[in-house]
Amino acid sequence: MNKKDLSLLVLILVVGAVVAFINPRFLYVGNLSNTLNQVGMFGIFSIAEAFVIIIGGIELSVGSVIALLGVLFIDLIVNHDVNWMVAFAAIIASGLVIGLVHGALVTRMHIQPFVVTLCGLLIYRGAARYYTEDATAGFGFGASFPTLEWLTAGRTNLLGFPVPHSLVALIVVAAIAWVLLHRSVFGRYLYAVGKNEEAARYSGIRSERVMVSAYVICGGLTAFAAILFAMYTRSISPAVHGSFYELYAIAAAVLGGCSLRGGEGSIVGVVLGTVLLQVLQNLVNLLGIPSSLNFAVMGAVILIGVLADQYLVQRRQRVSTAKGRTQASLAAAPLEG
Amino acid sequence: MTEPFLELVDISKSYPGVVALDHVGLAVSPGEVIALIGENGAGKSTLMKVLGGVVEPSGGRIRVDGVERNALTVAEAITAGIAFVHQELNLFDNLDVAGNVFIGREPVHGGPLRLIDRKALYAKTQPLLDRLGADFAPDAPLAELSLAQRQLVEIMKALSLDARLVIMDEPTSSLTLSETDRLMRVIAALKAHGVSIIFITHRLNEVMQCADRAVVLRDGRMVGALTRAELSPAAMIRLMIGRDLKSLYVPPAAPPGEPVLDIVEAVTDTYPERTVSLSVRRGEILGLAGLVGSGRTELARAVFGVDALRGGAIKLNGEAIRVTNPRAAIDHGIYLIPEDRKGCGLLLDVSIAENISLPDLASYLRYFLVNTAQETKNARVQREQLKIRAPDVATTVGSLSGGNQQKVVLAKWLSMRPKVLIFDEPTRGVDVGAKQEIYEMLRRLTDAGVAILMISSDMEEVIGVSDRIAVMHEGAISGFLDRSQFSEHNVLQLAVGHAV
Numbered sequence: 001m002n003k004k005d006l007s008l009l010v011l012i013l014v015v016g017a018v019v020a021f022i023n024p025r026f027l028y029v030g031n032l033s034n035t036l037n038q039v040g041m042f043g044i045f046s047i048a049e050a051f052v053i054i055i056g057g058i059e060l061s062v063g064s065v066i067a068l069l070g071v072l073f074i075d076l077i078v079n080h081d082v083n084w085m086v087a088f089a090a091i092i093a094s095g096l097v098i099g100l101v102h103g104a105l106v107t108r109m110h111i112q113p114f115v116v117t118l119c120g121l122l123i124y125r126g127a128a129r130y131y132t133e134d135a136t137a138g139f140g141f142g143a144s145f146p147t148l149e150w151l152t153a154g155r156t157n158l159l160g161f162p163v164p165h166s167l168v169a170l171i172v173v174a175a176i177a178w179v180l181l182h183r184s185v186f187g188r189y190l191y192a193v194g195k196n197e198e199a200a201r202y203s204g205i206r207s208e209r210v211m212v213s214a215y216v217i218c219g220g221l222t223a224f225a226a227i228l229f230a231m232y233t234r235s236i237s238p239a240v241h242g243s244f245y246e247l248y249a250i251a252a253a254v255l256g257g258c259s260l261r262g263g264e265g266s267i268v269g270v271v272l273g274t275v276l277l278q279v280l281q282n283l284v285n286l287l288g289i290p291s292s293l294n295f296a297v298m299g300a301v302i303l304i305g306v307l308a309d310q311y312l313v314q315r316r317q318r319v320s321t322a323k324g325r326t327q328a329s330l331a332a333a334p335l336e337g
Numbered sequence: 338m339t340e341p342f343l344e345l346v347d348i349s350k351s352y353p354g355v356v357a358l359d360h361v362g363l364a365v366s367p368g369e370v371i372a373l374i375g376e377n378g379a380g381k382s383t384l385m386k387v388l389g390g391v392v393e394p395s396g397g398r399i400r401v402d403g404v405e406r407n408a409l410t411v412a413e414a415i416t417a418g419i420a421f422v423h424q425e426l427n428l429f430d431n432l433d434v435a436g437n438v439f440i441g442r443e444p445v446h447g448g449p450l451r452l453i454d455r456k457a458l459y460a461k462t463q464p465l466l467d468r469l470g471a472d473f474a475p476d477a478p479l480a481e482l483s484l485a486q487r488q489l490v491e492i493m494k495a496l497s498l499d500a501r502l503v504i505m506d507e508p509t510s511s512l513t514l515s516e517t518d519r520l521m522r523v524i525a526a527l528k529a530h531g532v533s534i535i536f537i538t539h540r541l542n543e544v545m546q547c548a549d550r551a552v553v554l555r556d557g558r559m560v561g562a563l564t565r566a567e568l569s570p571a572a573m574i575r576l577m578i579g580r581d582l583k584s585l586y587v588p589p590a591a592p593p594g595e596p597v598l599d600i601v602e603a604v605t606d607t608y609p610e611r612t613v614s615l616s617v618r619r620g621e622i623l624g625l626a627g628l629v630g631s632g633r634t635e636l637a638r639a640v641f642g643v644d645a646l647r648g649g650a651i652k653l654n655g656e657a658i659r660v661t662n663p664r665a666a667i668d669h670g671i672y673l674i675p676e677d678r679k680g681c682g683l684l685l686d687v688s689i690a691e692n693i694s695l696p697d698l699a700s701y702l703r704y705f706l707v708n709t710a711q712e713t714k715n716a717r718v719q720r721e722q723l724k725i726r727a728p729d730v731a732t733t734v735g736s737l738s739g740g741n742q743q744k745v746v747l748a749k750w751l752s753m754r755p756k757v758l759i760f761d762e763p764t765r766g767v768d769v770g771a772k773q774e775i776y777e778m779l780r781r782l783t784d785a786g787v788a789i790l791m792i793s794s795d796m797e798e799v800i801g802v803s804d805r806i807a808v809m810h811e812g813a814i815s816g817f818l819d820r821s822q823f824s825e826h827n828v829l830q831l832a833v834g835h836a837v
Contacts, residue, residue, distance in 0.1 A: 179706070183706045183707060184705060184706055184707065185698040185699065185701075185702065185705075185707055188691070188695065188698055188707060189698075191687075192684055192687075192695060195684050195686065195687065196680070196683075196684050196685075198680055198681050199680065199681050199682060199683060199684055200684075200695075201643065201662075201663055201681075202641075202643065202663055202673065202675055202681045202682065203663070203695040203696040203749065204663050204664040204666075204667040204668075204696045205664070205695070205696075206662065206664055263686075
């Protein structure tokens with residue numbers, strides 16, 4: 001855990017403590033479990049977004065993909081009697097294909113990622129609404145998929161605390177993503193391409209392939225999140241389901257230390273960023289702040305957080321350059337003397 | 338000859354560790370065409386930047402119309418009638434010709450909106466076009482003009498500012514022959530109107546064609562001026578060189594072996610009508626000399642697979658290989674140390690160890706993951722061998738000096754058993770001590786059987802380090818030199834396209 005992650009954790013604890021002090025219901029088991037369920041679902045697609053941001057791209061179609069694939073998933077298992085495991089695999093595959101198309105458009109056709117994924121945002125949302133004729137897609141009365149429901153939206157009691165399975169899913173995803181990003185060769189390539197694509201190419205990295213892979217991973221994880229949301233809400237209004245979720249994802253990634261220029265960010269940071277956003281959401285509910293102010297509170301806290309971080313980074317740099325100079329002269333002296 | 342309106346007296350400029358200009362004097366009279374010549378790094382551009390007000394001299398005086406100053410600001414230079422036509426043109430692709438000429442000074446209709454008066458704009462541009470005999474309209478979009486035409490737009494911009502002196506930095510370096518001819522006519526026309534010209538060039542025949550006077554710089558000093566009567570290519574070359582080169586040369590342990598890298602009739606994007614053929618032998622350092630823009634970097638990029646080769650073939654140990662991207666070149670054991678260290682060679686805010694392992698991460702695997710212990714260990718070995726001066730291999734490379742950064746780039750490849758190493762300006766921005774260490778490393782590598790192709794614009798380096806020199810001129814090899822033929826004179830002759 002780096003310094004940035006640590007300060008984010010401190011911020012979460014401070015905000016949490018303040019909320020708990022004003023309204024003790026924050027710490028009720030039911031509330032915590034619900035909040036963690038949200039963290040699980042939001043965390044997965046935020047990690048998806050982080051992959052793309054780390055290579056210097058952006059993915060704006062997350063929310064629309066969650067709506068479209070969610071609708072399709074419910075349609076497959078409810079109206080077409082497809083085995084849920086087959087449907088699950090088909091949806092994940094669709095997510096991967098969406099990522100592949102985005103990646104190909106960015107690297108082969110050289111269209112800016114913002115534009116590609118903005119078009120995706122509009123297209124997938126429109127497709128979802130058209131497919132259901134703007135009607136709500138949901139499980140019919142009495143329809144039941146006990147195993148699937150237990151796996152995705154269920155909770156397991158652990159020492160008296162109902163642990164939501166979406167949180168378990170997030171922990172697994174985050175652990176794999178952490179190893180991939182911070183310990184594997186592929187992770188090194190992702191960061192290298194994000195920091196300086198030209199230098200990465202000169203070092204023999206097939207940067208286009210790396211970039212496409214990031215979009216594919218993002219698509220796959222978003223599809224997974226889409227299934228979790230579908231099973232959690234049990235009914236989807238395609239016009240609003242998942243809207244603005246790409247912004248939650250970008251916000252979590254930025255809070256977690258990702259730079260939109262690419263090449264930076266950590267998985268721990270992104271998860272903590274997601275936690276902070278959900279705690280803030282919870283804060284609005286529990287403190288009786290009008291829910292219309294929801295986004296405004298989040299925006300204000302992110303802005304303050306980023307400003308504070310900027311200030312700390314600059315201060316640290318000033319200190320370390322001063323220190324670096326003395327160190328460098330100390331280190332250089334015996335070598336050159 | 339009329340009185341000079343502009344005089345530079347005893348101009349000096351030093352940067353930390355480097356004297357760029359050393360008591361240089363230059364006087365410009367109205368309607369005079371002065372050619373400024375000298376090798377790469379002789380101080381030509383710095384001198385012109387002093388005139389343009391971009392660089393403040395550390396000593397000397399500048400006299401404009403009898404008023405003496407220590408330095409000019411950009412605004413004062415413009416008021417004095419000094420205009421610049423840069424090598425990289427400062428024009429706006431999205432505007433038309435007139436819009437570019439009068440950028441920031443557009444004639445406007447009255448009223449609070451200050452809308453641009455297009456009619457007046459075009460009317461003011463047309464006479465300038467006529468004066469230069471240009472073959473395009475004032476409303477032609479700049480994006481549709483050729484490079485030569487864009488250059489005329491820059492000159493028009495200068496004239497519209499009532500320039501008395503137009504400085505051109507290598508104006509013909511990217512022009513075709515007929516375009517060059519037209520530029521020469523434009524220069525003559527400007528001269529007839531009493532406008533003075535200073536142009537920097539490497540092409541001595543152009544100097545012969547249009548200069549009234551040639552001023553030669555070498556190592557920041559003015560080493561001579563030739564009047565029109567004295568002008569000859571031989572006289573100019575004699576002035577441009579004539580410095581004793583310290584001998585850096587260490588002979589190879591064994592005579593060079595068979596060719597390792599053969600470049601056969603390679604065609605690059607920059608010079609599609611020229612081909613380059615050369616071969617580098619086992620255990621030899623082949624210096625690749627030539628002027629900036631002669632196509633050497635482009636050749637290196639094509640061999641390394643950064644750019645596509647337009648034609649021809651690359652052979653490694655006699656077998657043709659296909660190099661479509663840098664990975665393919667690297668897998669064949671061909672490595673490039675690029676000219677642009679910060680942009681292409683390194684990840685600046687990443688540690689030394691991670692930079693070194695980047696091209697070869699596959700060999701650091703343990704259970705699919707990067708073995709950081711082995712990575713650190715190897716980096717420490719390289720730091721030791723190459724004498725990289727850094728507190729630790731976890732230090733980010735951005736904080737290192739130029740020489741140590743270059744050693745990190747080198748370390749990347751040395752841990753991977755190179756067959757062919759291509760250096761593009763191996764010691765640019767590298768301090769003297771580190772330079773010597775890099776040269777020693779080159780020799781150690783060739784003695785171990787590596788073939789080295791060394792692109793260099795540093796004459797001392799090319800002559801002092803190479804076993805053989807190939808010289809490029811405008812996209813083709815203009816000649817090869819063996820050690821017995823090594824001299825600055827010969828290299829320079831070939832570099833400007835003359836036979837030795």
